[in-house]
Structure formats: C-alpha cells, structure tokens
Amino acid sequence: MIESDELLSIRAAELYYEEDKTQDEIGSILALTRWKVGRLLAQAKASGFIRIEIVHPRARRLPVERRLRETCGLADAIVVSTSGVDDQEELQSRTAQAAADYLATLRPVPRTLGISWGRTLDDVSRHLEDGWASGVDVVQINGGVSLNRRAGTAASTAVTIAQKAGGHATLLPSPAILERLETKRAIESDRAVAAVLDLASGADAYLFSAGTADATSVLVDSGYLTPDDVSELVRRGAVGDVVGRYVNSNGAIVDPRLDERTIGLPLESLRAAQLSIAVIAGAAKHAVARAVVGSGLCTVLVTDEETALHLIENHPTVQDSEDHA
Amino acid sequence: MIESDELLSIRAAELYYEEDKTQDEIGSILALTRWKVGRLLAQAKASGFIRIEIVHPRARRLPVERRLRETCGLADAIVVSTSGVDDQEELQSRTAQAAADYLATLRPVPRTLGISWGRTLDDVSRHLEDGWASGVDVVQINGGVSLNRRAGTAASTAVTIAQKAGGHATLLPSPAILERLETKRAIESDRAVAAVLDLASGADAYLFSAGTADATSVLVDSGYLTPDDVSELVRRGAVGDVVGRYVNSNGAIVDPRLDERTIGLPLESLRAAQLSIAVIAGAAKHAVARAVVGSGLCTVLVTDEETALHLIENHPTVQDSEDHA
DNA sequence: GCGTTCTTTGCTCATATGAGCACGCGCAGT
DNA sequence: ACTGCGCGTGCTCATATGAGCAAAGAACGC
Incomplete structure (x- = not known):
C-alpha cells in the first residue's frame, strides 16, 4: 500500500x-x-514530492517569511528568493529592491523616516521609484557625513530617498565616532546637531542596515576605526555594527567607552520604535542579523532566503539576556 | 504594463x-x-516563472520524453529525473529501475525477449519484480557467456529476467568475439548456436544497452579486446558498442573485419525490429546514445534527463547516412 | 477628427477540484 | 461466528477555475 x-x-x-x-x-x-x-x-x-518554485529576481518566499515572523517575533519579514543567485552583488541588489518595494507599499506612510547610511541603504535609495510616496521627510540617525571617503554617499542616500518621495532630507552634520568623549558631548549639544537628533528620535519609522565586524566595514573604510580596533572589538565578541555601534551576538554594546563617543540614535531608541526596518543580506552578515533580530533591534526584517533560514534554524530567542560590560 | x-x-x-x-x-x-x-x-x-519539479527517485520527465520522442522519432521514450542525483551509481540504478518498470507494463507482453548483457542489463534484471510478467522467454542476442571474468553475470541476467517472468532463458553458448573468422563461422553453424541465433532473430522484442568505447568497456574487461584494440577503434571513429559491435557516431560498424568475427544478432535485425528497447544512461554514454538513437537502432529509449536533453539539443537526425568502410 | 483594428477587461457558463459523508470491507476481541 | 472499530472508497455537493465572448479602451492610419 x-x-x-x-x-x-x-x-x-x-x-x-x-x-x-x-x-x-x-x-x-x-x-x-x-x-x-x-x-x-x-x-x-x-510528502513534499512536489516542489514548486517561483524563479524571478523579484520573487519572495512567503512561507519562509511567515516562519521567520513567527519564530523571531517580528511584525513583518520580507525574504527574497535566493535561487540561482551567483554573486553577492545580485543578492544585495535583490534585497535592496525588496526593501524599496516594502517602503513604497508601507501603510500608513511615515511622515518622518530615520535612516542610517552605508552601501545597503544607498542601494535601497537607488531602487526606490520616483514618487514612491508623497511627502516623507528623511532624517539621518547616525553621523558620518563628512569623513566618508566616498564623499557624499551618506548624504546622497538620504537626499535621494527624500527627493523621490517629494519630502526633504535632514542630515546629521557630525562624524560617526569622535576621538574624545568631550568633543562628542560638545557636538551633541550643538543646537543644529541636537535638533537633528531630536527629530531623529521622534521619527515614525527607521530604516537601517548592519555591517560586519571586520576590516571591510564602512567604519574602517571611512577612517573612523583602524583594522586593529575592529580586531579588538571582535576579540571582545563583536559580530557587527548597527548604526555605527558594535554589538555582540546578544545585541549588546561591545565597548561602552567607544559607544559613548559614537554620535547618533542610541540602540534603545530603535528597540523602542514602533517600526524599525532592518535590511541585512548575505552570508557574511548572518551573525549580525541574528544579533539584530534576537535583541529586538528591528520589528521588520528584509533579508535573503539563506539568511532567513539561518535565523530560523538558530532561533534567536535570546537565551542569555545581557552580557558583562 | x-x-x-x-x-x-x-x-x-x-x-x-x-x-x-x-x-x-x-x-x-x-x-x-x-x-x-x-x-x-x-x-x-x-513565462516560465513557475517551476514545478517532482522530486522522487522514481520520477520521470514526461515533457522531455515527449520532446525526445518527437525530435528523434522514437516510438516511446522513458526519461528519469536526474535532480539531486550525486553519483553515477544512483543514476544507473534509477534508469534500470525505469527500464524494469517499462518492461513490466509493456503491452502486449512479448512472448520472447532478446537481450544483450552487461552491467546495465544486469541492473535491470535485479530491479524487475518477481512475476513482472507471465511466461516470457528470454534469449541472449550476443555471445559472451564463458569468457566473462565476472563469471555468469551474462547468464544470470538472462536467467533472472526469465525466472521472474516465469519463462525460461536460452543462453547463447559462444564467445562474443572470435579470434579467427573461420572459428566464428564454425561456431555459428553449430546446431545449438544456430538455433539460439534463430530464436533470437525472431524475438518479439529486444532489450539492450550500449557500452562506451574506452578501456572500461566490458569487452576489454572480459578479455575480448585489449585497451589498444579499443584505442584503435576510437581512432577510427568508434563511439561505443552495441551488442558487442563497435559503431561510429552514425551508428555504422567501425571495423567490418572485427564485426565479422563477432557473434550475435546483426545490428540490422535490431533496426528492423518492431520493438527494441535501449537502456543507456550517464554522461559517458552521450555519444553512443546519439549513435543508437540517430541510426534507428532502438524504437524505445530508456535514459536519464541529462542524456535526453543532450540528444534533443544535438537532434540526431542522421545527416550523413553511411561512412566509408 | 474619425473610423478601424487590436488588446484588455469583466462577464457567463461549463468544468475541475476539494470537503465532507456514508458505506463496506477487513481486522481484532469476545 | 458476532460485533465493534478503523480505514479506505466512492459518492454528493459546494467551490474554484478556465474557456469563450461581448463590450470598453487604446493604438493606428486615413
């Protein structure tokens, strides 16, 4: 039988x-x-003998999204199909596209959107369609405009997103990390900076990515940290950075001293946010993704299938809550 | 739009x-x-965005079968799915299984079945279920019983197929290839041998495989040919052997002198047969498969998906008919 | 501008499919 | 043997889907 x-x-x-x-x-x-x-x-x-697959660059993986939402307690999850993707480039692009799509269909439309910057976010900005929304103001939530070697990327990301929505961009005129705590405090209390940070903390939604904890990080590339600094952070458990702040696998700040010198929205504000969208793709970012999702840094995750499956496997239900400082 | x-x-x-x-x-x-x-x-x-795949060792590829039948003018084609098959072993086994299934469901049931011998055919015999038919007599169509190193494989193949169908096997008591033409003629005219060959030429159906033209061939393994002999045959265009006879890519006999010393059903009998089933799988046999199908040696082909696609691509509609002798 | 033609759209109707149910068969316990 | 239970089977009926069609709309030439 x-x-x-x-x-x-x-x-x-x-x-x-x-x-x-x-x-x-x-x-x-x-x-x-x-x-x-x-x-x-x-x-x-x-019995699973019938495998139906949707092969298209814009295809999503709804069942994986559901599982991801459920096992990780996310409000929403967007998972792009990874089938037949050869290079990382393509994968990044697909994910960015999906994030752009998600933003464009987001209801209610946020009046202010807080964003970080980096390669991924820039990619999202380029994939957004002109007129994706009407009247969304964009605020940077972490510093880093001027020092960035690829001058203006951070700024252009924000401006592009805002322009395409017919809103305007507010840049955070500050470095990402200051060398001395006093300087950081001084800059932070500067009226212009304080106003932006204030605006940022009141945003309706946040959109950010995460970086890996290695020498390829934008923070190294931009000169804020040396490769040695990063190695030391890794030694202390860092798995990546979120809006310029290095976290360990529990999503806790790795180096509070460094963090104090970092300008931008504190991670707690992201955790408290009604809607915070993380866009993280690629095998290299599995660890950060886990930290981000596991520690409740985002309510919505846009990612690739492989990363999603990794997250589901290692269900990032926080086992130990905090780490030693 | x-x-x-x-x-x-x-x-x-x-x-x-x-x-x-x-x-x-x-x-x-x-x-x-x-x-x-x-x-x-x-x-x-x-647009082909929806890919439905049936993942199962016994799964077939009906659309490919259809294309194969049509482009190659076959009466029937059985193509096994190759998805997720790692080793050749598995592929051989799947194909043999499919051939066994095909035999078992064949209507009308042949009264006599002519078979060749070799690894593939033996595999088919082992995959046949007991009682796959009732009263099918099996006849060997080419020689090779005694000399075969793996003693009795050829015989056991025939006997197994016959036994499982409740019929009886008739073996061809002769080597595959004789060293001298006279010996061949003598053996051929022996009453016992002649009777078998006569029975063979009157079979309702034939089941055979094909070998590659290289040193791994059973004919080399059995000592009928030396690796050097095979190299020479290859030099002259051989792509493989069918019931002990080496053919080129047009399905023509490569070496008529050698062929004259080979005992068994002539290829023309296969071509003239109402029903002749070839079982050929594996990348190594693409060339022979093409020769077999292209020159009308079989009316039915049992093969793997990859080989089938290869055949369809290089539609083996005979371009030049005969080769120089 | 106007008619023509071709495509797209929303429909009606026939067909294909899935849910739920009652029957009958085989099996085990008594 | 009898009876109860469980399972597979074939059914009825509601629903989902595809074919074909007429009208609306877009594209084109005159």
Whole structure:
C-alpha cells in the first residue's frame, strides 16, 4: 500500500503537473477513480514530492517569511528568493529592491523616516521609484557625513530617498565616532546637531542596515576605526555594527567607552520604535542579523532566503539576556 | 504594463502557490478581479516563472520524453529525473529501475525477449519484480557467456529476467568475439548456436544497452579486446558498442573485419525490429546514445534527463547516412 | 477628427477540484 | 461466528477555475 501508492502518486503527479491532464483523465489512464487521484496528488504534495518554485529576481518566499515572523517575533519579514543567485552583488541588489518595494507599499506612510547610511541603504535609495510616496521627510540617525571617503554617499542616500518621495532630507552634520568623549558631548549639544537628533528620535519609522565586524566595514573604510580596533572589538565578541555601534551576538554594546563617543540614535531608541526596518543580506552578515533580530533591534526584517533560514534554524530567542560590560 | 504586470504576476504566484490562497482571495489582496489574477497566473506559468519539479527517485520527465520522442522519432521514450542525483551509481540504478518498470507494463507482453548483457542489463534484471510478467522467454542476442571474468553475470541476467517472468532463458553458448573468422563461422553453424541465433532473430522484442568505447568497456574487461584494440577503434571513429559491435557516431560498424568475427544478432535485425528497447544512461554514454538513437537502432529509449536533453539539443537526425568502410 | 483594428477587461457558463459523508470491507476481541 | 472499530472508497455537493465572448479602451492610419 505505502509502496505502491507512493509510486502511483508520482505517476499521477507527472501527468497532472507536467502533462496538464485533468484528475479525471489521469483516473482513466491509471485505472483509478478521480477521487483516488485527488488523494494521491494531495499525498504527493504532503510528502513534499512536489516542489514548486517561483524563479524571478523579484520573487519572495512567503512561507519562509511567515516562519521567520513567527519564530523571531517580528511584525513583518520580507525574504527574497535566493535561487540561482551567483554573486553577492545580485543578492544585495535583490534585497535592496525588496526593501524599496516594502517602503513604497508601507501603510500608513511615515511622515518622518530615520535612516542610517552605508552601501545597503544607498542601494535601497537607488531602487526606490520616483514618487514612491508623497511627502516623507528623511532624517539621518547616525553621523558620518563628512569623513566618508566616498564623499557624499551618506548624504546622497538620504537626499535621494527624500527627493523621490517629494519630502526633504535632514542630515546629521557630525562624524560617526569622535576621538574624545568631550568633543562628542560638545557636538551633541550643538543646537543644529541636537535638533537633528531630536527629530531623529521622534521619527515614525527607521530604516537601517548592519555591517560586519571586520576590516571591510564602512567604519574602517571611512577612517573612523583602524583594522586593529575592529580586531579588538571582535576579540571582545563583536559580530557587527548597527548604526555605527558594535554589538555582540546578544545585541549588546561591545565597548561602552567607544559607544559613548559614537554620535547618533542610541540602540534603545530603535528597540523602542514602533517600526524599525532592518535590511541585512548575505552570508557574511548572518551573525549580525541574528544579533539584530534576537535583541529586538528591528520589528521588520528584509533579508535573503539563506539568511532567513539561518535565523530560523538558530532561533534567536535570546537565551542569555545581557552580557558583562 | 509589461513591467508592472510581471511583478504582479509574481506576487500572485507567491500567494497562489506558496500560500494556497484562492484566486479570488488574491484578487482582493492585490485589488484585482479574480479573472485578472487567473490571467496573471497563466502568464507567470507561460513565462516560465513557475517551476514545478517532482522530486522522487522514481520520477520521470514526461515533457522531455515527449520532446525526445518527437525530435528523434522514437516510438516511446522513458526519461528519469536526474535532480539531486550525486553519483553515477544512483543514476544507473534509477534508469534500470525505469527500464524494469517499462518492461513490466509493456503491452502486449512479448512472448520472447532478446537481450544483450552487461552491467546495465544486469541492473535491470535485479530491479524487475518477481512475476513482472507471465511466461516470457528470454534469449541472449550476443555471445559472451564463458569468457566473462565476472563469471555468469551474462547468464544470470538472462536467467533472472526469465525466472521472474516465469519463462525460461536460452543462453547463447559462444564467445562474443572470435579470434579467427573461420572459428566464428564454425561456431555459428553449430546446431545449438544456430538455433539460439534463430530464436533470437525472431524475438518479439529486444532489450539492450550500449557500452562506451574506452578501456572500461566490458569487452576489454572480459578479455575480448585489449585497451589498444579499443584505442584503435576510437581512432577510427568508434563511439561505443552495441551488442558487442563497435559503431561510429552514425551508428555504422567501425571495423567490418572485427564485426565479422563477432557473434550475435546483426545490428540490422535490431533496426528492423518492431520493438527494441535501449537502456543507456550517464554522461559517458552521450555519444553512443546519439549513435543508437540517430541510426534507428532502438524504437524505445530508456535514459536519464541529462542524456535526453543532450540528444534533443544535438537532434540526431542522421545527416550523413553511411561512412566509408 | 474619425473610423478601424487590436488588446484588455469583466462577464457567463461549463468544468475541475476539494470537503465532507456514508458505506463496506477487513481486522481484532469476545 | 458476532460485533465493534478503523480505514479506505466512492459518492454528493459546494467551490474554484478556465474557456469563450461581448463590450470598453487604446493604438493606428486615413
């Protein structure tokens, strides 16, 4: 029964899916009633013999999204299909596209959107369509405009997103990390900076990415940290950075001294936010993604299938809550 | 239109196939009429965005079979799925299984079945179920019983197939290739041998495989030919052997002198047969498969998907008919 | 500007499919 | 043997889907 029924269900599936026969026709071919065929087909599906895949760069993985939402307690999850993706480039692009799509269809439309900056966010900004919303103001939530070697990327990301929505951008005129705590305090209390930070903390939604904790980080690239600094952070458990702040696998700040010199929205504000969207893709970022999701830094995650599955596997339900400072 | 419709059809497909929504539900989600959704879905399928695959060791590829039948003018074609097959072993086994299944469901049941011998055929015999038919007599169509190193494989193949069908086996008591033409003639005219050959030429159906033209061939393994002999044959265009006879890519005999010393059914008998089933699998046998199919040696081919696609690509419609002798 | 033609849209209707149910068969306990 | 239970089977009926069609709309030439 088990054996022969399995084979029959395969034959039925071949005729149904590959030959577009009706269940009735299959019935007469295999000498079965059409109800039996229906059950065989259901059985084949249930046993996982039928694999249906949607192959398209814009395809999403709804079942994975659901699982991700459920196991990680996210308000929403966007998972892009990873099938047939050869290079990281493509994967980044697909994810950014998905994030752009998500933003564009977001309801209610946020009046102010707080964003970080970096390669990923810039990618999102470029994938957004002109007129994706009307009148969304964009605020930077962490510093880093001027020092960035690829001058203006951070600024242009914000400006592009705002322009395409017919709103205007507010930049955070400050470095990402200051060398001395006093300088940081001084800058922070500067009226212009304080106003932006204030605006940022009141944003309706946040959109940010995360960086890996290695020498390829934008913070290294921009000269805020040396590769050695990063190595030391890694030694102390850093898995990546979120809006310029290095966190360990529990999502806790790795180096409070460094963090104190970092300008921008504190991570707690992200955690408290009604809507904070993280865009994280690629195998290199699995660890940060886990930290971000596990520690409640985002309510919505946009990612690739592989990363999503990784997160589900290692269900990032925080086991130990805090780390030693 | 093209752009937005494509995206919509992907969204619809996700909801339909991955979330098991009804077209009507999708309609209300995407703000479309259910007919539009239906069309979008049809479009997605037509554009090839929906890939349905049946993952099972016994799964076949009906559409490929159809194409193979049509482009190669075969009476029937059996193509096994190659998805997720790691090793050659598995592929051989799947193909043999399919051949066994095909034999078992063959109608009308042949009264006498002519078979060759070798690893593939032996595999088929082992996959046949006991009682796969009732009263099928089996005849060997080419020599090679005694000399074979793996003693008795050829004989056991025939006997197994016959036994499982409740019929009896007739072996061809002769080497595959004789060293001297006179010996061959003498053996051929021996009453016992002649009777078997006569029986063989009158079989209702033939089942055979093909070997590659290299040192791994069973003919080398059995000591009928030396690796050097084979190299020479290859130099002269041999792509493999069929029932002990080496053919070139047009399916023509490579070395008529050698062929004259080979005992067994001539290839012309296979070509003239009402029903001759070739079982050929594996990348190494693409060339022989092409020769067999292209020169009409079989009316039915059992093979793997990869080989089938190769045959379809290089549609083996015989371009030049005969080769120089 | 106007008619023509081709495409797209929303429909009706026939068909295909799935849910739920009652029957009958086989099996075990008494 | 009898009876109760469980399972697979084939059914009825509601629902989902696809074919075909007429009208609306867009694109084009005159």
